[in-house]
Amino acid sequence: MRLPERFADEMAALLGDEAERFFASYDEPKQAGLRVNGLKLTGGAYAARFGRGGQEIPWADGGYYKTDEDERPGKHPHYYAGLYYIQEPSAMAPAELLGVEPGHRVLDLCAAPGGKTTQLAAKLQGRGLLVTNDNAAERTKALAKNVERAGVRNAVVTNEEPSRLAAAFGDLFDRVLVDAPCSGEGMFRKDEDMARLWEPNWPRRYAAMQDAILADAARMVAPGGRLLYSTCTFTPVENEGTIARFLAASPDFSVVPIAAPEAWGFAPGRPDWLTPEEAAALGAERQASLAGAVRLWPHRCRGEGHFAALLRRESAEAETAGASAGDKQAGVSAEAETTSASAEAQPAETSAGAATGDKPAETSVWSVSTEGHPASAGVEATDGIENGPSSSDAADALGRAARPGADRRSREAGDRPPSSGAGKGGRRADRAVEQTLPSRSAPTRRAHGKGASKPRAAGAETDVLGKFAAFAAEALDGWQPPGRLLAKGDYLYALPRELSERQLQRLKVVRPGWLLGVATKHRFEPSQALAMGLTAGDAARTLLLDAGEDLALRYLRGETLQPDADRVTGRDGHPSSGRGWTLVCIDGYPAGWGRWDGATMKNELLPGWRWI
Numbered sequence: 001m002r003l004p005e006r007f008a009d010e011m012a013a014l015l016g017d018e019a020e021r022f023f024a025s026y027d028e029p030k031q032a033g034l035r036v037n038g039l040k041l042t043g044g045a046y047a048a049r050f051g052r053g054g055q056e057i058p059w060a061d062g063g064y065y066k067t068d069e070d071e072r073p074g075k076h077p078h079y080y081a082g083l084y085y086i087q088e089p090s091a092m093a094p095a096e097l098l099g100v101e102p103g104h105r106v107l108d109l110c111a112a113p114g115g116k117t118t119q120l121a122a123k124l125q126g127r128g129l130l131v132t133n134d135n136a137a138e139r140t141k142a143l144a145k146n147v148e149r150a151g152v153r154n155a156v157v158t159n160e161e162p163s164r165l166a167a168a169f170g171d172l173f174d175r176v177l178v179d180a181p182c183s184g185e186g187m188f189r190k191d192e193d194m195a196r197l198w199e200p201n202w203p204r205r206y207a208a209m210q211d212a213i214l215a216d217a218a219r220m221v222a223p224g225g226r227l228l229y230s231t232c233t234f235t236p237v238e239n240e241g242t243i244a245r246f247l248a249a250s251p252d253f254s255v256v257p258i259a260a261p262e263a264w265g266f267a268p269g270r271p272d273w274l275t276p277e278e279a280a281a282l283g284a285e286r287q288a289s290l291a292g293a294v295r296l297w298p299h300r301c302r303g304e305g306h307f308a309a310l311l312r313r314e315s316a317e318a319e320t321a322g323a324s325a326g327d328k329q330a331g332v333s334a335e336a337e338t339t340s341a342s343a344e345a346q347p348a349e350t351s352a353g354a355a356t357g358d359k360p361a362e363t364s365v366w367s368v369s370t371e372g373h374p375a376s377a378g379v380e381a382t383d384g385i386e387n388g389p390s391s392s393d394a395a396d397a398l399g400r401a402a403r404p405g406a407d408r409r410s411r412e413a414g415d416r417p418p419s420s421g422a423g424k425g426g427r428r429a430d431r432a433v434e435q436t437l438p439s440r441s442a443p444t445r446r447a448h449g450k451g452a453s454k455p456r457a458a459g460a461e462t463d464v465l466g467k468f469a470a471f472a473a474e475a476l477d478g479w480q481p482p483g484r485l486l487a488k489g490d491y492l493y494a495l496p497r498e499l500s501e502r503q504l505q506r507l508k509v510v511r512p513g514w515l516l517g518v519a520t521k522h523r524f525e526p527s528q529a530l531a532m533g534l535t536a537g538d539a540a541r542t543l544l545l546d547a548g549e550d551l552a553l554r555y556l557r558g559e560t561l562q563p564d565a566d567r568v569t570g571r572d573g574h575p576s577s578g579r580g581w582t583l584v585c586i587d588g589y590p591a592g593w594g595r596w597d598g599a600t601m602k603n604e605l606l607p608g609w610r611w612i
């Protein structure tokens with residue numbers, strides 16, 4: 001393939017003897033993979049049960065190389081059921097190296113379209129908190145959708161600048177991932193457009209963006225917590241250089257050496273590639289520590305180009321604490337740390353009373369963008385495409401940095417409230433109501449006779465809860481969502497307990513938690529996100545389809561189905577006499593909703609979630 005001349009010259013100078021092998025790698029096929037969704041099942045279980053998978057990616061739990069050229073994993077029913085994410089193998093390394101454990105509070109700062117976010121969510125196993133953010137509004141639609149497809153229940157999706165998140169959250173997070181916007185040199189083999197668009201001034205421009213992002217990200221790391229910085233580019237100024245400039249200004253952070261097994265083929269970071277200024281500002285010891293970062297070269301390991309550095313924020317307690325299990329899992333050399341991870345999963349809780357200290361603010365002003373809500377869930381930027389920037393990402397990100405007008409507009413937009421919450425004169429003062437879910441026996445309030453699109457009076461949100469309770473009693477047989485329930489207008493969410501609503505004030509929030517559904521005039525309509533986050537056993541009624549059967553494809557295409565009535569079964573596995581919302585599952589995993597009337601299954605799969 002044709003590489004940009006300046007890039008090739010620079011790589012030849014950096015790599016010396018190795019350059020020939022590096023350039024030869026561009027004649028090899030690009031690496032592709034998929035990662036089984038650990039929220040649903042393990043990679044081993046997936047491979048054993050379905051005979052799919054293949055060769056394991058050694059550094060990624062549930063990661064498999066795509067070896068069959070003809071295979072189209074994005075066109076398999078399992079993809080629609082959220083059983084895996086299509087992801088380039090090297091891109092699976094950063095989230096793996098961060099050492100996330102269930103219960104951690106995790107921030108994914110530059111997250112769209114969400115490959116690493118879904119991986120982090122799997123590490124959390126539904127416990128703790130995942131705040132996932134991207135400053136590009138359009139891209140957060142794909143992010144929210146990928147979070148939902150994966151069945152993530154403890155994520156908050158935001159569309160913010162890092163500085164505004166830092167102001168809102170402070171040093172809340174045990175783990176922070178900064179998968180930074182970069183010049184994307186490591187993706188040239190995967191996406192030739194990246195090579196075509198690349199310009200010699202990109203690395204420096206991205207480096208300036210990375211410096212700003214990293215400084216804000218660091219403010220959000222709890223003492224003793226960790227930050228993983230990654231790029232998919234080779235140039236030192238965006239890798240060791242960014243870390244060196246950051247460390248020079250941040251004495252409370254240090255590099256945690258990544259001890260990757262030799263068989264993975266990861267190479268050490270290169271402190272010797274710092275500029276004299278970067279090196280001088282750092283001092284010899286901290287400079288040498290940069291060798292603890294890793295470089296993933298396409299001629300040395302089986303993946304595209306990446307860089308990752310793991311940083312740790314000091315804490316007094318850490319000096320005496322032992323090495324964490326996360327270190328061992330992540331292949332990170334043992335060292336002391338403290339985190340605020342809760343050891344055990346919290347039981348489901350729907351009582352507002354138990355969420356002490358998290359009382360809704362009287363004048364909460366955050367509002368949820370309607371962009372990703374069911375009505376518009378069909379709109380998305382990158383569906384099913386794995387992570388890492390594409391040529392359009394790069395152009396987007398660079399466009400913001402390169403065109404002063406565009407940059408100013410985006411900054412200004414970042415200061416505005418989302419359209420859904422803003423009236424002409426500014427932010428709408430939504431009053432969030434946190435409520436106890438009425439018990440199944442409690443009388444359900446009647447609807448107010450207002451359509452879902454019409455504004456509701458303050459307090460009318462109780463009706464959302466009543467309708468949800470009626471829905472849950474009938475269709476979910478008493479199942480209760482985890483976290484705290486929050487009715488926001490007609491929408492109902494389950495909020496992770498680790499965040500208070502107060503902390504979301506003034507942020508652009510795409511999802512304040514797990515979107516359960518929306519109350520319409522006459523009923524509660526469960527969301528696709530709810531379906532994807534449930535298990536087949538949670539539903540009172542299921543239609544169980546096999547991935548290979550025609551009905552499964554027809555369901556995914558949005559067709560009305562007429563299955564044999566005895567295929568709609570209750571929890572006991574026997575034919576159900578019930579009618580109404582039914583969880584449609586493929587190979588045992590939810591794919592969406594249907595409505596069963598005893599003969600026909602009305603297809604409730606939203607257009608944006610269908611097989612196209």
Ligand SMILES: C[S@@+](CC[C@H](N)C(=O)[O-])C[C@H]1O[C@@H](n2cnc3c(N)ncnc32)[C@H](O)[C@@H]1O
Pocket residue numbers: 109110111112113114115116117133134135136139160161162179180181182213386387388389393397
């Ligand atoms: C390498 S991509 C992220 C890929 C993603 N982590 C994944 O695994 O799917 C970098 C992302 O950073 C976002 N970005 C650029 N500048 C940002 C900023 N100042 N704050 C937050 N996100 C930013 C871009 O919109 C882009 O989606």
